[in-house]
Every structure is written in structure tokens, then in C-alpha cells.
Amino acid sequence: MRYITGAIALGTALVLGSLATTAQAVAAPAQPARTGGLYAPTELVLTIGQGDSRASATALRAATLSCMPTASGSHPYAKAACGQLRAASGDFTKVTGLASERICNKIWDPIVVTADGVWQGRRVTFTHTFANTCEMTYGKGSVFEF
Amino acid sequence: MRYITGAIALGTALVLGSLATTAQAVAAPAQPARTGGLYAPTELVLTIGQGDSRASATALRAATLSCMPTASGSHPYAKAACGQLRAASGDFTKVTGLASERICNKIWDPIVVTADGVWQGRRVTFTHTFANTCEMTYGKGSVFEF
Numbered sequence: 001m002r003y004i005t006g007a008i009a010l011g012t013a014l015v016l017g018s019l020a021t022t023a024q025a026v027a028a029p030a031q032p033a034r035t036g037g038l039y040a041p042t043e044l045v046l047t048i049g050q051g052d053s054r055a056s057a058t059a060l061r062a063a064t065l066s067c068m069p070t071a072s073g074s075h076p077y078a079k080a081a082c083g084q085l086r087a088a089s090g091d092f093t094k095v096t097g098l099a100s101e102r103i104c105n106k107i108w109d110p111i112v113v114t115a116d117g118v119w120q121g122r123r124v125t126f127t128h129t130f131a132n133t134c135e136m137t138y139g140k141g142s143v144f145e146f
Numbered sequence: 147m148r149y150i151t152g153a154i155a156l157g158t159a160l161v162l163g164s165l166a167t168t169a170q171a172v173a174a175p176a177q178p179a180r181t182g183g184l185y186a187p188t189e190l191v192l193t194i195g196q197g198d199s200r201a202s203a204t205a206l207r208a209a210t211l212s213c214m215p216t217a218s219g220s221h222p223y224a225k226a227a228c229g230q231l232r233a234a235s236g237d238f239t240k241v242t243g244l245a246s247e248r249i250c251n252k253i254w255d256p257i258v259v260t261a262d263g264v265w266q267g268r269r270v271t272f273t274h275t276f277a278n279t280c281e282m283t284y285g286k287g288s289v290f291e292f
Contacts, residue, residue, distance in 0.1 A: 043208035043220060045191040045263035054269075062189035062264040064210035066220045073219070074189060074212045116262035117191035118208040123200075 040121030042067040042082075042090075046075070048144060052110040054127045063146040068120075080142035090119035092126040095141045104134035111136050113144045186267035188213040188228075188236075192221070194290060198256040200273045209292040214266075226288035236265035238272040241287045250280035257282050259290045 044065045051057030064073040067082035075081050088094035092115050108131055115126040130136035136144070190211045197203030210219040213228035221227050234240035238261050254277055261272040276282035282290070 041193075041205065041208035043191050043193075043210045045189050045210065047187075047189075047264055047269075057269075059187065059264045059267055059269055062187035064189045064191065064212055064219055064263075066210055073210055117210075118193055118205045121205055123193075123203075123205055 039068040041118050042120050044073075044115055044117035044119065044124065046144060046146070047114045048146070049112050049114070050110075051112055052129055054112060054114055057112040061146060065143075076146050077142050081145070084142045085119070090122070090124070092124070092128070092143070095143045096128045096130075096139050102134075102138040104132065104138070107132045109133065113140070115143075185214040187264050188266050190219075190261055190263035190265065190270065192290060192292070193260045194292070195258050195260070196256075197258055198275050200258060200260055203258040207292060211289075222292050223288050227291070230288045231265070236268070236270070238270070238274070238289070241289045242274045242276075242285050248280075248284040250278065250284070253278045255279065259286070261289075 044067075045062060046065060047059045047062040049057030049059045063075040065075040065078055065081055066072045067078075067085065071078040071082040084095055085092075096113065111130045111133065113128050113130070113136075115124055117124055128139075130139055190213075191208060192211060193205050193208045195203030195205045209221040211221040211224055211227055212218045213224075213231065217224040217228040230241055231238075242259065257276045257279065259274050259276070259282075261270055263270055274285075276285055
């Protein structure tokens with residue numbers, strides 16, 4: 001009898017367990033993760049384009065980057081990019097000026113990188129022009145590595 | 147003997163299988179999903195702020211939205227948002243003007259929404275000011291529903 005009760009209890013637990021799972025799965029889309037709320041939003045879109053200014057450049061690549069509550073987005077190295085931005089307190093000029101002592105040729109074949117969006121609730125509009133690919137390689141950091 | 151061979155073959159398959167899984171797991175970070183390449187990039191950052199202009203508004207909420215190759219991002223309704231933008235050929239003015247025939251009060255308590263980034267390779271810089279919450283409710287579409 002004890003075994004039977006045990007089996008029934010186990011059965012009930014399994015049914016309840018699966019019901020709970022189903023309820024959770026159904027409830028999930030009704031309450032999507034809001035980007036506002038507990039954290040000041042940190043949501044960015046980064047682009048890399050051929051040209052010398054934001055207005056004239058042809059966008060070659062673009063990536064999204066969210067840093068709160070965790071690093072995510074279409075950026076392939078989101079975690080490293082968020083880490084670098086956090087270390088620079090969201091100051092993009094510090095990110096793109098990381099290794100300016102490197103020696104590059106002086107060919108003018110400009111690449112323009114942009115960042116738009118919000119860093120910890122503060123609006124970001126950033127544009128930087130690298131003279132050529134060499135300068136970009138040493139100056140892009142993890143943030144513009146996509 | 148046949149059984150033993152079978153068992154050895156199965157064992158080998160299991161070992162090879164687990165090796166393959168390990169190799170894949172190690173190789174994955176070396177080739178991240180590039181946002182450029184086959185598709186023209188569609189990567190956006192959307193914000194909702196209190197105020198009447200982009201420059202003066204306080205960003206309340208922000209979300210990222212990627213539409214290629216699939217709908218993703220921190221936007222809670224990424225699929226619906228991408229669908230709506232696709233139907234409007236990326237024209238944000240069509241999205242925010244969806245239900246202008248609705249009747250709202252005339253209270254001036256403006257909310258400014260912005261979109262920045264790239265839509266199918268074309269740079270996007272969009273700002274729209276809703277006079278008040280009522281106007282926003284009927285005009286935000288799925289795109290600014292976050």
C-alpha cells in the first residue's frame with residue numbers, strides 16, 4: 001500500500017510538474033523582458049562604413065549591442081565590447097584611441113565608425129573616422145570588432 | 147562475435163560523436179556570426195524619451211532590433227516590429243502614422259521616439275514626437291512597443 005501511495009504521489013508530482021512547465025511556457029510571451037525598469041538602458045547600434053563622414057559613408061557592417069542586464073546583441077564579441085565600454089565609462093573616444101602610438105602608413109582610404117543609442121540612460125551619438133584599414137585595426141578595440 | 151563487433155562499433159561511434167561535439171564547441175567562438183556578408187545589414191536602436199526633441203529628451207527606454215537574417219534583439223516583439231517595418235519598406239513615418247484618425251486629447255506632454263542604425267544597408271535617423279501618451283498608444287505600432 002505504501003508503494004502504491006508513493007507511486008500515486010510521484011505520478012501527481014509529475015503531472016503537476018508538467019503542468020507548471022506548461023503554464024510557464026504559456027505565460028512567458030505575455031511578460032516580455034522590458035528593457036527599461038530596474039536598469040538604466042544601455043542599447044547601442046554600431047556601424048562601420050566606407051567614407052569619411054557619417055552622412056556620406058556607405059554602411060558596410062552593423063551590429064547591435066546591449067550591455068544591461070547582460071551583454072548581448074548581434075555583436076559577435078558583445079561581452080568584450082561591453083567590458084571595454086564599461087572600463088571607459090561609455091566614452092567612445094577612449095575606445096577608438098586605444099593604440100594611437102602604432103605606426104601606420106598615411107594612405108587616405110577612410111573608414112567611418114558610428115555608435116548611436118543610449119549608454120546607461122545617456123544618449124550617445126559618436127562618429128570617428130580612421131584614415132585607413134591599418135589605423136582601424138589598431139584603434140577599433142573590441143567595440144568595433146565585428 | 148557479431149555482438150562484440152557491434153558493441154565496439156557503437157563504442158567507437160560514441161567516442162567519435164563526443165569528439166565531434168567537443169571540436170564544434172571549441173571552434174564556435176573562432177567564427178562568430180558576422181552581421182555583414184550575405185545580407186545587407188538591418189540593425190537598429192530604438193528609444194522612447196520624455197521631451198519634445200531628440201536633443202532634450204530623457205531616454206526612458208531603449209531596445210535593439212535586428213531584422214536580418216532573422217528578427218532578434220532586446221526588443222520584446224522583434225518579429226512583429228520587423229514585419230511592420232518590412233511592410234513599410236523601412237519607412238518609419240508610415241509606422242508612426244498608422245492610426246492618426248484616432249481621437250486623443252490635446253494635452254502637450256510630449257514623448258519623442260527615435261530610431262538609428264541601418265535598414266537594409268541604408269542609414270536610418272528617425273525622430274518623431276507624439277503630443278502625449280494617448281497619441282503614442284495609437285501611433286507607436288509594434289516597432290515602438292517596448
